[in-house]
Amino acid sequence: MVRGRISRLSVRDVRFPTSLGGHGSDAMHTDPDYSAAYVVIETDAEDGLKGCGITFTLGKGTEVVVCAVNALAHHVLNKDLKDIVGDFRGFYRQLANDGQLRWIGPEKGVVHLATAAILNAVWDLWAKQEGKPVWKLLVDMDPRTLVSCIDFRYITDVLTEEDALEILQKGQVGKKEREEQMLAQGYPAYTTSCAWLGYSDDMLKQLCTQALKDGWTRFKVKVGADLQDDERRCRLIRDVIGPEKTLMMDANQRWDVPEAVEWMSKLAKFKPLWIEEPTSPDDILGHATISKALVPLGIGVATGEQCHNRVIFKQLLQAKALQFLQIDSCRLGSVNENLSVLLMAKKFEIPVCPHAGGVGLCELVQHLILFDYISVSASLKNRMLATQQK
DSSP, rough: OOOOOOOEEEEEEEEOEEEEEEEOOOOOSSSOEEEEEEEEESSSSOOOOOEEEEEESSTTTTHHHHHHHHGGGGGGTTTHHHHHHTTTHHHHHHHHTTTGGGGOOOOSSHHHHHHHHHHHHHHHHHHEEEEEOOOHHHHOHHHHHHHHOOOOOTTTTTOHHHHHHHHHHHHHTTTTHHHHHHHHHHHEEEEEEETTTOOOOOHHHHHHHHHHHTTEEEEEOOOOOOHHHHHHHHHHHHHHEEEEEEEEEEEEEEEHHHHHHHHHHHHHHHEEEEEEEOOTTHHHHHHHHHHHHGGGGGGGGEEOOOOOOOHHHHHHHHHTSSSSEOOOOTTTTTTHHHHHHHHHHHHHTOOOOOOOOOOOOHHHHHHHHHIIIIIIIITTTTTEEEEEOO
16 A cells, blocks of 8 residues: 655765776777666655665766756655655656756756656655565556556657557456566576677677576677777677677667668678667667668667657657667656557567666666566567676
């Protein structure tokens, strides 16, 4: 039972010096320090439960997100949790469309990252009060209640409330069996931690060899800074993992559109399943051009980790600009906005392969993708979750 009035919201700037070892490095982010704005909300309920939520950052700038969280806190404090989740769509709109703060958004950038952190904490608290993980809270939720959590503004030209309800109702068939399957087997995953751009060749070989021993069959390599270097590193990885294992590539927005097509034409010999973020995350038509050009090479386009909101995803889907859709649990407006994107992906029959890898992202996004398989997509074809190799 949902209970309590939110009496306190705190936020911390948490940083890890990952740049010292080249961990997380790519063609555009050469020295990331994996970090997070970490939000904790408390209520006056006697259970003492706390809701924890984060948004992911790369070091400098985390203090700006913390400032934005504090600027939004008045929307949460002294509110009954029951009232928030009872009108979650309305609360989402209130938070995402603050009459003054939306001017430095709207629904994008620092303010949206802060919104995600707060909403992630609300969802965490709600699930804890129900005695369930977030994925189970979503899976067990009545379809009409789920739909009521979503803001459909700006996307009704491709997904209406009626469309969403129909998808969720169809997803009830076989849901119990899919949940049991996930509990027994888990969700397919790939590792991205073998091949950061700042790693030496020896480290690449060592990590890929260990990953194979640990049972990994899907690998992602960072590319985009230097073509000859990319060819050498991709050849090295292919030599270690063999021709049958799945390989993906990630340029982290490095290229112009023609450059992306030309570069990937040279790397096609390594048989990548996809090229991730080949160009600016805002360039929908550019992604569509790249996508069309790479079809004859058997290479898909994946993107989404820096898509501002559901509207950008809507347009990417409309433009046939991607073959793999990558939601992010912190870039979008938490669970609420991610639900709308999962449902649009289902309508367009595009597989969802969530972005993760940073502080807390793997732990957060697993809840969304488990819900997607159990209640929405009902498919594992061409689907996998990004995670970090231990």
